[in-house]
Amino acid sequence: MGEIILDVQNQRTAFATGRGLLQAVEGVSFTLERGKTLGVVGESGSGKSVLSRSIMRLLPGTAITGPGSRVLLNGKDLTGMTEHELRRLRGPEVAIVFQDPMTSLNPVLTIGKQIAEVLVFHMGMSKRAARAKSIELLRAVGLPQPDVRVDQYPHQLSGGMRQRVAIAIAIACEPDLLIADEPTTALDVTVQAEILDLLGRMVRERNMAMILITHDMGVVAGRCDDVAVMYAGRIVEKAPVRELFGNTRMPYTAALLASIPRVTDPPHRKLDAIEGRPPDLINPPPGCPFAPRCRFASAECQQQVPALEGQGAHQYACIKPLNTGVAA
Amino acid sequence: MRYLLQRFQRLLIVLAAVTFVTFLLVNVLPGDVAYEIAGMDSSEEEVQQIREDLGLNRPILVRYGEWVGGIFTGDWGRSYLSDEDVWESITDRFPVSFELMILAQILALTMAIPAGIVSAFRPNGRGDRLIGSVAFASVSMPSFMTAILLIYFFALYLGWLPATGYEPISSGLWENLRPMILPALSLALVEWTVLMRTLRVEMISVLQENYIALARAKGMPNYRILLVHALRPSSFSMITLLGLQVARLLGGTIIIEQIFGIPGVGRLLIHAVYTRDFIVIQGCVTFFALAFVTANFIVDIAYAWLDPRVRTGGAHG
DSSP, X not given: OOOEEEEEEEEEEEEEETTEEEEEEEEEEXXXXXXXXXXXXXXXXXXXXXXXXXXXXXXXXXXXXXXXXXEEETTEEOXXXXXXXXXXXXXXXXEEEOSOTTTSSOTTSOHHHHHHHHXXXXXXXXXXXXXXXXXXXXXXXXXXXXXXXTTSOGGGSOHHHHHHHHHHHHHTTOOSEEEEESTTTTSOHHHHHHHHHHHHHHHHHHTOEEEEEESOHHHHHHHOSEEEEEETTEEEEEEEHHHHHHSOOSHHHHHHHHTSOOTTSOTTOOOOOOOSOOOOSSSOOXXXXXXXXXXTOOGGGGTSOOOOBOSTTOEEOOSSOOOSSOOO | OHHHHHHHHHHHHHHHHHHHHHHHHHHHSSSOHHHHHHOTTOOHHHHHHHHHXXXXXXXXXXXXXXXXXXXXTTOOOBOTTTXXXXXXXXXXXXXXXXXXXXXXXXXXXXXXXXXXXXXXXXXXXXXXXXXXXHHXXXXXXXHHHHHHHHIIIIIIISOOSXXXXXXXXXXXXXXXXXXXXXXXXXXXXXXXXHHHHHHHHHHHHHTTSHHHHHHHHTTOOHHHIXXXXXXXXXXXXXXXXXXXXXXXXXXXXXXXXXXXXXXXXXXXXXXXXXXXXXXXXXXXXXXXHHHHHHHHHHHXXXXXXXXXXXXXXXXXX
């Protein structure tokens, strides 16, 4: 066992809405070791992004964190920390790369300033030293002409370059944990692989831990050590990546995998989309949240929510697990 | 360069429209400057003679054309009553009005920016509600009412500042500023609320932006997020208003100059209106229009400073 960077215990995050309490993240637990990458996969609204914000404690005022929830970063409990204490961890211990680099960089500040301010604020660098270090970071993330780009504004850069800048900002203070929240969803397909490779290289070189959030099973396949599949705010299956793909237990995971189109498919073949919609998180139905859409569901499934259980590293929340590979 | 040319075109159109309309309006007013010159007990023939001498019986369009021609050659005409050169009498007095307006806008901004930031930081919080109530009270009072209250409180009751008067800058900066504070404040107390509310609304939406979330994720403290990350992208509407408010301020100074006895363009204009000295009215109005367009031109330049995307023009991505 390596050094545990992140230990999330029973994280529950809800939002107060006009209709009632929306349970966005419901009892999520996992640990993450240094040097490892955890892929978090799920549909829109499955709670992946709220989970990442919950870990960073970057939630809006309407969010309510469950009483038993704990997030331990390097052994320190973030749950009870003041805003002031958290601020000192954001950057040096945990950093995030957002989905859309078009909107996540400040349009009125040069990219150099946006990197340098982290260095000045957290590492106490002088402005000059911070600028030099910013150029170095831009070079490290593969931005061409870093000494010119450092004085440019975000609108002068392409989407892929901006995401490189966002990564440079994230790694500036050498965090132990990097959260990449759908880092390639907003990018051109040709750039996606480059950015994912860059993130992977940064994790290896700097020996960080990374949470890679995505809705794309294909992204997870080659780049993660473990995968957690989320549905309706819960982790419904979690396993090392090979095990998950080769020995899928949870029908939802199987359905997600089946919905990926394959090049070997004949043309005009209808995609295996998952029927129905994710459940209402304000008034969730009893039982397994996936049961209404699950082709294997029976009356039993609607009795109570199955717990996330299993032998060793492979865990799943299903009372009628699939036994043989991809069922569909 | 094309940008500048466009602005210049706009300037010409505004000036033409404004001067022509005032020319017409002054002409439909009952009574004219000839009565004023001739005096109370003059006969109709004498008045007619004066009109003849001044060329006032000629058609409006001819006189307007003549006046415009004069403007282009730098001749703004001479007052029918005092024979003073119009350009000189305006430029003698304008610095006073200008100082008053600038001072008013500075005061308005120093109130609006901090109040807007505090309000936007926690919308509907205690600070926001308090500032909102104060602002509402402040904007509900016309500037001349505010002026009278300010005079009563600061000049008569506390005796800190003079109630009226003007000191040239040659008497010293403080001596010059002291009598200007109350007039400027009377104007600012109306203007700041609009600026504040505009900044508040825009900043509330900017604070929802992803780049603000990223600044938080970078561990930046609140003051830095508000002042460095959010203020500039939030001030576009406020800056636009700042330019548009020049029109209201020009109107406001006319009244305020009367109340506080400040020898600015406002007093010149009011006197000219009373005496139908319309060449002076024309001059003042043209000058005001020029000032307004210039102010908005400066605002356009300020955009470029605020937003680098404007600076480079053809932005990609």
